[in-house]
Amino acid sequence: MPTQHHHQAIVIGGSLAGLLTARVLAEQFDRVLIVDRDQLPVTPEPRRGVPQSVQPHVLFSKGYQILEELFPGIGKAMGAAGAIRFDWGRDFQYFQQGNWMPTTETETGVESYTCTRPLLESTIRQRVRQLPNVEFLTGQRVIGLSGDRNSIQGIKLRDGEEYSAQLVVDASGRSTQTPQWLQDLGCTPPTATVIDPQLGYATRRYRIPIELQPKGKIVLISQVPPNQPRLGYLAAVEQQEWIATLGGYGQDYPPIEEQGFLKFAQSLPDPTFHNAIAQAEPCSEIRAHRATANRLYHYEDIRLPDGLIAIGDSVCALCPVYGQGMTVSAMSAILLSRWLSQPKQQRSKVLNGANFQKQLAQSNAFPWSLATGFDSKFPTTKGAIAPNWAGKLFQGYADRLVALSQKDVDVHLQFLAMAHMLKSPTSLLNPRLMLKALF
Numbered sequence: 001m002p003t004q005h006h007h008q009a010i011v012i013g014g015s016l017a018g019l020l021t022a023r024v025l026a027e028q029f030d031r032v033l034i035v036d037r038d039q040l041p042v043t044p045e046p047r048r049g050v051p052q053s054v055q056p057h058v059l060f061s062k063g064y065q066i067l068e069e070l071f072p073g074i075g076k077a078m079g080a081a082g083a084i085r086f087d088w089g090r091d092f093q094y095f096q097q098g099n100w101m102p103t104t105e106t107e108t109g110v111e112s113y114t115c116t117r118p119l120l121e122s123t124i125r126q127r128v129r130q131l132p133n134v135e136f137l138t139g140q141r142v143i144g145l146s147g148d149r150n151s152i153q154g155i156k157l158r159d160g161e162e163y164s165a166q167l168v169v170d171a172s173g174r175s176t177q178t179p180q181w182l183q184d185l186g187c188t189p190p191t192a193t194v195i196d197p198q199l200g201y202a203t204r205r206y207r208i209p210i211e212l213q214p215k216g217k218i219v220l221i222s223q224v225p226p227n228q229p230r231l232g233y234l235a236a237v238e239q240q241e242w243i244a245t246l247g248g249y250g251q252d253y254p255p256i257e258e259q260g261f262l263k264f265a266q267s268l269p270d271p272t273f274h275n276a277i278a279q280a281e282p283c284s285e286i287r288a289h290r291a292t293a294n295r296l297y298h299y300e301d302i303r304l305p306d307g308l309i310a311i312g313d314s315v316c317a318l319c320p321v322y323g324q325g326m327t328v329s330a331m332s333a334i335l336l337s338r339w340l341s342q343p344k345q346q347r348s349k350v351l352n353g354a355n356f357q358k359q360l361a362q363s364n365a366f367p368w369s370l371a372t373g374f375d376s377k378f379p380t381t382k383g384a385i386a387p388n389w390a391g392k393l394f395q396g397y398a399d400r401l402v403a404l405s406q407k408d409v410d411v412h413l414q415f416l417a418m419a420h421m422l423k424s425p426t427s428l429l430n431p432r433l434m435l436k437a438l439f
């Protein structure tokens with residue numbers, strides 16, 4: 001563990017990105033203060049500051065690996081709280097383009113846990129609370145940054161108080177105000193790229209009788225651009241419940257009343273989702289969520305004042321269908337840890353995050369292009385991007401691999417490893433796979 005030599009850091013937002021950031025900052029700073037506008041609950045509960053917390057949150061294998069690295073034994077703690085360990089090769093039923101992807105009989109090592117978002121967040125929060133130099137300031141809304149256009153000195157709270165810090169990290173998610181706060185200080189704020197699939201979710205929890213439960217622990221009946229905008233996602237979670245989500249692209253929003261919800265489920269291209277919920281016992285309201293646009297703030301392009309960094313959804317908010325957000329936040333925390341451990345940052349009393357934001361932009365590039373590339377295939381997506389020739393070539397190759405992976409479990413597993421960010425996308429360019437795709 002590197003020696004602590006920086007004094008105080010402040011993290012705005014105590015959700016996934018904020019908690020993981022605080023965990024890595026705790027190694028480098030004497031004191032880390034997490035400030036959140038919510039009173040953070042002690043038990044797993046949805047909360048206002050994270051409106052998406054009632055929606056399903058799938059944790060990718062890479063995200064889970066990082067959690068274990070930062071909090072050894074956290075999987076066991078999640079399991080003890082009711083989360084279900086599962087293997088993505090064996091326990092994930094994935095219906096895509098008219099076919100079910102193959103599954104394996106045995107474990108593949110691409111593993112994770114399935115549970116509700118509040119349970120996951122609460123387990124991580126408990127571990128962060130145990131860090132002796134991390135403190136929480138809750139029920140306090142940050143309303144601005146103190147300092148000037150060259151250097152950020154701390155934060156301003158709504159109740160008039162100010163806290164100073166050597167480093168302020170914005171982890172306040174989609175509702176970030178940092179671009180506005182920078183402008184207030186006379187800085188040029190980052191520009192944003194927005195690609196909006198106009199996707200809506202509707203989610204309900206159920207108790208499903210054993211004989212009606214699907215074979216896998218997670219089932220996805222996938223959308224297929226450009227003409228099939230609907231999807232269904234069903235996952236086992238704690239307390240013997242299942243979380244059932246319907247989604248529709250291009251404002252084809254799933255209804256939030258019972259009959260409409262079931263009818264939408266029935267319209268999916270495979271009956272597995274509908275069969276599982278039709279006779280099941282609902283144990284929640286149906287909750288909608290429509291804030292799903294991809295939004296990227298280009299912090300890498302601005303002259304960033306000293307003492308400020310932005311991370312998580314406040315920088316790169318991704319369409320949730322691809323399940324990447326929490327894993328991207330986890331990867332960003334690891335990147336921050338490495339950046340802070342560099343001799344230059346270790347020696348320096350003043351931290352300028354410009355270089356970190358450039359590295360973060362590179363790290364976010366793949367998940368961003370994956371989400372926006374797929375979303376752009378729907379004609380209803382606002383701000384859709386057209387792929388360049390290299391993108392088209394790779395897409396054509398990837399389409400062949402997808403078709404092949406419906407019959408070939410080995411190809412499917414290679415895809416899984418890439419989708420879970422365990423391997424880089426270039427891993428798909430290996431000669432064996434290319435020969436399979438060609439012949």
Ligand SMILES: Cc1cc2nc3c(=O)[nH]c(=O)nc-3n(C[C@H](O)[C@H](O)[C@H](O)COP(=O)(O)OP(=O)(O)OC[C@H]3O[C@@H](n4cnc5c(N)ncnc54)[C@H](O)[C@@H]3O)c2cc1C
Nearest residue numbers: 013015016017037049057058142172173312313320325326
């Ligand atoms: C519908 C939906 C489904 C999703 N599904 C998945 C999924 O399946 N898998 C996945 O990996 N990711 C998923 N995500 C993404 C995931 O929720 C986020 O990527 C993840 O929570 C990291 O976000 P964050 O911590 O940056 O921000 P958030 O989770 O949004 O948290 C922001 C925090 O900042 C606090 N805050 C905000 N403003 C202030 C302020 N001014 N002062 C003080 N506190 C403030 C809030 O109270 C909150 O605690 C989904 C997102 C949505 C919208």
